Amino acid sequence: MGNAHSTPSSSNSRIISRKRSAGISKIGPSCCNLWNSWFTSSVASEETFCNDKCNIDHSSPKYAAQIPVIDNDAVVAYSAFLKAFPEYQLTSILDDLRESDFSRLDRTGETYVDYMGGALYPESLIRRYTAFLNNNVLGNTHSVSNSSKLSSTCANEARDAVLSFFQAPPEYTVIFTSNATGALKLVGEAYPFTNPSTYILGADSHNSVHGIREFATRAGAKVCYIDSTESGGFVESTAKAVLTHNRPKSHENASSLFALTGQSNISNSKNPLSMIEFASSMGYHTLLDAAALAPSSTFSLADHPQLDAMAVSFYKMFGFPTGVGALIAKKSFLAELHRPWFSGGNVDVVQVPGSLVTRSYDIHEQFEDGTINYLTLPIITDGLRFLSVYLPFLPLRLSSLLHFLTSSLSRLRHDQSGTPVVRILSRLPKCRLKSVGEQADTGSTVSLIFLSPSGEMIPNTFIEHAATAQSISLRTGCMCNPGGAAALLGVQDDMSLLYPGVTLKDFEQIVGRELGVVRVSLGLASSFRDVWKVIRFAATIGNEKSRQVLWDRWMVNSEVVGKAM
Numbered sequence: 028m029g030n031a032h033s034t035p036s037s038s039n040s041r042i043i044s045r046k047r048s049a050g051i052s053k054i055g056p057s058c059c060n061l062w063n064s065w066f067t068s069s070v071a072s073e074e075t076f077c078n079d080k081c082n083i084d085h086s087s088p089k090y091a092a093q094i095p096v097i098d099n100d101a102v103v104a105y106s107a108f109l110k111a112f113p114e115y116q117l118t119s120i121l122d123d124l125r126e127s128d129f130s131r132l133d134r135t136g137e138t139y140v141d142y143m144g145g146a147l148y149p150e151s152l153i154r155r156y157t158a159f160l161n162n163n164v165l166g167n168t169h170s171v172s173n174s175s176k177l178s179s180t181c182a183n184e185a186r187d188a189v190l191s192f193f194q195a196p197p198e199y200t201v202i203f204t205s206n207a208t209g210a211l212k213l214v215g216e217a218y219p220f221t222n223p224s225t226y227i228l229g230a231d232s233h234n235s236v237h238g239i240r241e242f243a244t245r246a247g248a249k250v251c252y253i254d255s256t257e258s259g260g261f262v263e264s265t266a267k268a269v270l271t272h273n274r275p276k277s278h279e280n281a282s283s284l285f286a287l288t289g290q291s292n293i294s295n296s297k298n299p300l301s302m303i304e305f306a307s308s309m310g311y312h313t314l315l316d317a318a319a320l321a322p323s324s325t326f327s328l329a330d331h332p333q334l335d336a337m338a339v340s341f342y343k344m345f346g347f348p349t350g351v352g353a354l355i356a357k358k359s360f361l362a363e364l365h366r367p368w369f370s371g372g373n374v375d376v377v378q379v380p381g382s383l384v385t386r387s388y389d390i391h392e393q394f395e396d397g398t399i400n401y402l403t404l405p406i407i408t409d410g411l412r413f414l415s416v417y418l419p420f421l422p423l424r425l426s427s428l429l430h431f432l433t434s435s436l437s438r439l440r441h442d443q444s445g446t447p448v449v450r451i452l453s454r455l456p457k458c459r460l461k462s463v464g465e466q467a468d469t470g471s472t473v474s475l476i477f478l479s480p481s482g483e484m485i486p487n488t489f490i491e492h493a494a495t496a497q498s499i500s501l502r503t504g505c506m507c508n509p510g511g512a513a514a515l516l517g518v519q520d521d522m523s524l525l526y527p528g529v530t531l532k533d534f535e536q537i538v539g540r541e542l543g544v545v546r547v548s549l550g551l552a553s554s555f556r557d558v559w560k561v562i563r564f565a566a567t568i569g570n571e572k573s574r575q576v577l578w579d580r581w582m583v584n585s586e587v588v589g590k591a592m
């Protein structure tokens with residue numbers, strides 16, 4: 028099958044159509060032609076694709092041949108896994124993808140489980156992208172030359188692709204930013220906060236969402252938090268109570284903003300998207316942080332037409348490029364924002380000397396400072412197209428892997444004491460998915476801490492070091508989500524003890540423990556092999572002898588003098 032980027036008819040996947048922009052035929056080979064021919068040549072027909080992939084034969088030798096042989100234990104575990112999770116085979120398209128586009132994982136032996144940090148780029152996308160760059164002349168978009176027109180065309184196609192991917196009604200537009208943070212900041216710095224207005228957000232949010240409170244407080248607005256539950260996210264009734272209590276009063280004519288985190292990057296919680304409609308009905312503007320949600324969940328703006336704006340980073344969705352994100356926003360919402368400055372790229376006329384400025388005609392241009400990242404925008408279109416083929420299969424696959432991972436980790440015991448090796452802190456899904464197209468009620472992230480035989484927390488720095496030694500890419504720390512981390516670690520109340528200038532080290536002293544978790548997050552290229560490696564690694568920590576070897580190495584490496592565990 029190779030790079031099968033077609034769309035199976037049995038799925039709900041959305042196709043990104045490359046719209047040919049007016050005038051493009053005049054400037055030679057358009058990006059849409061070039062990139063479409065890639066897809067046509069590398070994609071099997073839909074019929075073949077479906078026959079091959081959608082009719083699952085459980086004894087299929089093709090599938091059996093894909094058993095990722097690590098060792099005998101792995102083979103046994105894999106067949107037990109397939110028996111317990113037969114639905115996993117419905118996602119065999121992702122095994123093919125792993126072979127065709129992520130073979131570097133198996134070649135290098137790296138177990139990548141940091142998809143919340145960043146997705147891995149598909150190799151075919153990079154090849155085609157490089158070929159496209161090598162065969163075309165792209166220039167700065169602020170011109171009328173052929174090279175400039177080609178860049179503008181690619182940028183417009185990318186805008187259309189983003190709108191199409193999120194099924195945006197016509198009132199939405201796309202502003203390219205450097206990442207989700209850039210998109211959130213665009214809203215924060217330009218939002219018309221005033222004295223009686225309010226900024227409402229969940230405690231379990233990324234720092235880039237918390238950061239908006241600086242703009243709010245500077246303008247005299249009130250900032251209100253919705254408490255996090257012990258496993259992250261918020262309780263719907265609590266959120267409704269906070270939103271209702273602070274609802275904007277029509278006579279005050281002050282705008283208030285509600286920022287919703289679609290999915291937490293540490294607690295794995297998904298917040299109810301119905302809060303968008305609720306907050307909007309109360310008179311709030313609504314902003315969705317979809318950075319962690321979009322890579323593995325379907326989100327449709329057509330289903331949430333009340334949403335004013337949402338933020339994404341593309342490297343989190345399909346791995347490449349870094350440095351490009353988007354604010355997808357209603358034009359009417361953008362018209363209510365006040366940009367704090369102007370710059371190259373977003374103005375029509377500037378009086379110099381003087382104070383008059385006429386902004387660019389297109390509203391998205393008014394928000395794009397300087398030169399957009401025009402060299403990488405062609406790949407956004409194809410990255411989204413690529414993802415839209417595989418996204419329908421992802422929740423099912425991740426559900427099987429997550430259930431297997433969390434149940435296996437929870438069962439692990441120390442050989443010395445019989446006590447648990449890990450404590451899982453993040454939210455577990457309520458139910459297991461059984462078919463393609465279903466959506467999960469959580470993400471596919473596991474935040475946990477490792478425990479010693481006596482039940483104390485093993486330092487995360489040791490775990491990270493030991494995991495790295497076994498070629499496992501995971502992450503430790505608070506993940507830029509202090510509220511979510513505090514909730515998982517049960518130190519929410521200690522937040523009130525912080526003082527100006529406090530450092531993380533100080534805070535750790537206050538609470539008397541290391542702050543942070545070990546995070547394992549799954550994504551597009553994840554397979555049984557990765558999950559198995561993580562389980563085996565955890566088992567190594569539960570084994571006194573092997574743990575001691577790793578511990579001694581860590582001691583030597585970090586040049587610390589410590590006692591044996």
Ligand SMILES: Cc1ncc(COP(=O)(O)O)c(C=O)c1O
Nearest residue numbers: 206207208233292316318319340
């Ligand atoms: C939920 C969430 N929001 C926002 C961000 C910020 O994304 P970026 O660093 O790409 O701007 C992240 C990054 O991990 C995230 O997980």
